[in-house]
Amino acid sequence: MDIRQLRTFVTVARFASMTKAAEALHITQPAVSGxxxxxxxxxxxxxxxxxxxxxTLTQSGQELLGKAEKAIEAFGEFVHAARSFRGQIEGRLRIGVVMLDPGALRIGPLLREMVTQHPGLKIDLQVGxxxxxxxxxxxxxxxGAILVCKSCPPGTQMMVLDEMTFRLVVPASWGNRFxxxxxxxxxxxxxxxxxQRSGHQExxxxxxxxxxxxPIETVEADHELLMRTLVAAGVGVGLIREEMALQARAAGELVFFGDHKATTQLAFAYPEGxxxxxxxxxxxxxxxxxxxLGSR
Structure with missing residues (x-):
C-alpha cells in the first residue's frame, strides 16, 4: 500500500466519479481503477x-474514509517536516485562486516573496x-486556496486577508427605466x-x-471580468466588486442601482490539521x- 492509493480512494469518494477523480489526479481512469x-x-x-x-462508498468505505484523509494529512506533514531539517522548505505547493483580478488579490507580491524566500518550493497556481x-x-x-467567503469551507481553517464590498449594478442602457x-x-x-457555494452567492x-x-436568473458567472462584460452588454443585473464597478461606471458600461451593496471577506483557506x-x-x-495583517 502507498499514499497514492489512499489519495485515489479519497478523491473518488469525494467526487463519486472515476472520471472526475482521474481528471483531478491527472491520471487515466484505468490507473484509478487499478x-x-x-x-x-x-x-x-x-x-x-x-x-x-x-x-458509492460501502459501509466499510464510509468508516475508513476519515482515517484515510487523516493518513494523507499526516504523510504530508511528515514529508514537509523532514525537508525542513535540511534548512529550507522544499516540495510542491498547490494554491487555488478565485477568479478575481490577480492585482486585487496581490498574487504578484505573494509569489515574488515566496520564490525569493523559499527557492526550493515549487508553486503551482490553479485558477478555478x-x-x-x-x-x-x-x-x-x-x-490552499484564496477565496471570497464569509465562513470556512467544510474541513478547512482560514486566514482572513481583507474585507470586500460588492455593488449591485445594472446595464447603463437600463438607467432611465426606473x-x-x-x-x-x-x-x-x-x-x-x-x-453555487461562492461568496458571491452568499x-x-x-x-x-x-x-x-x-428574480429571474439567467446566465451563471463566477469570473468578475465576465460579470462586468455581461452586465455591460445588457444581459442582466449583476453583483460586482466595488473597485471594478466604479471603473465600469466611469467607462459608461453600467450604473449602480441605488446604494444596494454587500460585504464579504477575502481569505486563504487550507485543510484542517x-x-x-x-x-x-x-x-x-x-x-x-x-x-x-499585524499592523491593523
Whole structure:
C-alpha cells in the first residue's frame, strides 16, 4: 500500500466519479481503477460499490474514509517536516485562486516573496470556480486556496486577508427605466446567477432575502471580468466588486442601482490539521506580511 492509493480512494469518494477523480489526479481512469483494486485486494476490504453510472462508498468505505484523509494529512506533514531539517522548505505547493483580478488579490507580491524566500518550493497556481476550489481542498488536489467567503469551507481553517464590498449594478442602457431604488422593480428583469457555494452567492442571497424577491436568473458567472462584460452588454443585473464597478461606471458600461451593496471577506483557506505544515506556515507568514495583517 502507498499514499497514492489512499489519495485515489479519497478523491473518488469525494467526487463519486472515476472520471472526475482521474481528471483531478491527472491520471487515466484505468490507473484509478487499478489503484483502487490493488488497495482493496491488499486490505481484503471492499471500499466502493461501482456500477456503469455511479460510484458509492460501502459501509466499510464510509468508516475508513476519515482515517484515510487523516493518513494523507499526516504523510504530508511528515514529508514537509523532514525537508525542513535540511534548512529550507522544499516540495510542491498547490494554491487555488478565485477568479478575481490577480492585482486585487496581490498574487504578484505573494509569489515574488515566496520564490525569493523559499527557492526550493515549487508553486503551482490553479485558477478555478469557487465550487471546484472547495472540492479540490477536500480531495487534497490543492493545498490552499484564496477565496471570497464569509465562513470556512467544510474541513478547512482560514486566514482572513481583507474585507470586500460588492455593488449591485445594472446595464447603463437600463438607467432611465426606473423611478426609484426598490428592488421590486428588478424582480421581473433578468439577473446574472451567482455560482453555487461562492461568496458571491452568499451576498446575493442576503440582498434578495432582505428585499423578499425571487428574480429571474439567467446566465451563471463566477469570473468578475465576465460579470462586468455581461452586465455591460445588457444581459442582466449583476453583483460586482466595488473597485471594478466604479471603473465600469466611469467607462459608461453600467450604473449602480441605488446604494444596494454587500460585504464579504477575502481569505486563504487550507485543510484542517495542515497549520503545522512548513509550506502552509510559510504561505500564512507571507500573506500576513503582504496584507500587513499585524499592523491593523
Amino acid at each position: 489503484q483502487l483494486r490493488s488497495l482493496e485486494e491488499e486490505l481484503e476490504v471492499r471500499l466502493l460499490s461501482r456500477t456503469t453510472s455511479s460510484v 470556480r469557487t465550487s471546484w476550489l472547495h472540492d479540490a481542498l477536500r480531495s487534497a488536489e490543492i493545498d 423611478d426609484g431604488t426598490s428592488l421590486k422593480q428588478l424582480e421581473t428583469l433578468p439577473w446574472i446567477r451567482m455560482a 451576498m446575493m442571497d442576503e440582498i434578495l432575502q432582505a428585499a423578499a424577491i425571487k 495542515r497549520g503545522g505544515d512548513p509550506a502552509i506556515r510559510a504561505t500564512l507568514s507571507t500573506l500576513e506580511k503582504i496584507w500587513r
